[in-house]
Amino acid sequence: SGPQDLGTWYLVKDGKVAPVITANSEIPKEALSPAKVLEYKARDGMDLVGYVSIPRDAEGPLPAIAMPHGGPWVRDTLVDPARWDQMLANQGYVVFRPNYRGSLGLGKDYWMAGDNKWGYEMQDDVEDGMQALVDQGIADPDKLAIFGWSYGGYSAMAASTRENPMFNCMVAGAGVSDISRLRGGGFAGNRFLREFQKPTISGKSAINHMENVTKPMLIVHGDYDAIVPVDQSRRFVDRLEAMNADFQYIEIEDMGHSPFELHQNMQWYPALFEFFDTKCGF
Known part of the structure; x- marks a missing residue:
């Protein structure tokens, strides 16, 4: 599988290999956007890597x-795995997926560099990758x-409270607004975690820095x-409402941590595209 190949499952039996099913085979490969590796340096000099999906046949900056x-x-x-990169690239947007410090699969030092850096160096890594895309003429500054979703939602909330924010707008799905109240089920069921x-x-909790939103x-x-209990978003939203901030909140009934079902996604996808068009100036 790859950015333009969603994967084929095979059955191996009696020494023979036969294809069983290809994911989303109705989507032609030429309709999907390519992705490439982006190697860049963080502002503190750490070498980082991420992935960039660029709309087909488009010329930057985008x-x-x-x-x-x-x-x-x-x-x-x-x-x-969520294929959100393809969905957004299809709308004409460059999509950057950073492996910020703390990510796995890139060595122990890379992983442990994120310890207790939530909202600080980990957040810098996201912005520094975007700045690299701006510098290369790929992204429109x-x-x-x-x-983002989950930790990515936390990152979006943290981005909203930075002074002189880089981003025009933020979308936070299942985000953590208060690190001190993070008691997710993953910790209860996993001794290592x-x-x-x-x-x-530890790091920066967005709910303690709302004055910057x-x-x-x-x-x-x-x-x-x-x-990530829904109270993490509800408390954040209550503060936004008290500030008369510019926001929209969508709470999806009977949904767990991620939107796996079509009917769940249809409750927020239209709002997502409208938000990018009307609030982000895309």
């Missing part, structure tokens, strides 16, 4: 969306957004989320 992965202790590859990883979680925000959360 509107660009930073899409930091969840976890944060996973990594992105050339293939986005006046049309930048950030969109509970005993060894959880002590590495000046950009439009779209916030999405499922009311049945056992990983």
Whole structure:
């Protein structure tokens, strides 16, 4: 599989290999956008890597969306498992998926460099990758957004509270607004995460820096989320409302941590595209 090949499953039996099914075979490969590796340096000199999906036959600079992965202790590859990169590239947006420090699969030092750096160096890594795309003439510096889910949602919330924010707008799905209240189900059910990883979680909680929020925000959360409780978004939204901030909140009934079902996605996809068009200036 690859950015333009969603994968084929095979059956191996009696020494023979036969294809069983190809994912989304109705979508021609030429309709999908290519992705490439971006190697760049963080502002503190750390070498980083990410992936960039660029709309087919488009010439930059283009509107660009930073899409930091969840976890944060996973990594992105050339293939986005959620396929949001292809969905957004199809709308004409460059999509950047950074492996910020703390990501797995790139060595122990890379992974541990994210310890207790939430909202600080980990956040710098997202912005520094976008700046590299601006410097290369791929991304339009006046049309930048950030969109993420879970830790990526945290990153979008953190971006909203930075002074002199890089992004025109932020989309936070199932985001963590208050690190001190993070008691997700993953810690309860995983001894390694509970005993060894959880002590590495500290940094900037967006809810403590709301005075810096000046950009439009779209916030999405499922009311049945056992990983990042919906209260993380509700409390953040209450503060935004009290500030008379420019935001939209969508709470999806009976949805857990991620929108796996079509009917769940249809409750926020239209709002997502409208948000980019009307609030981000895309």
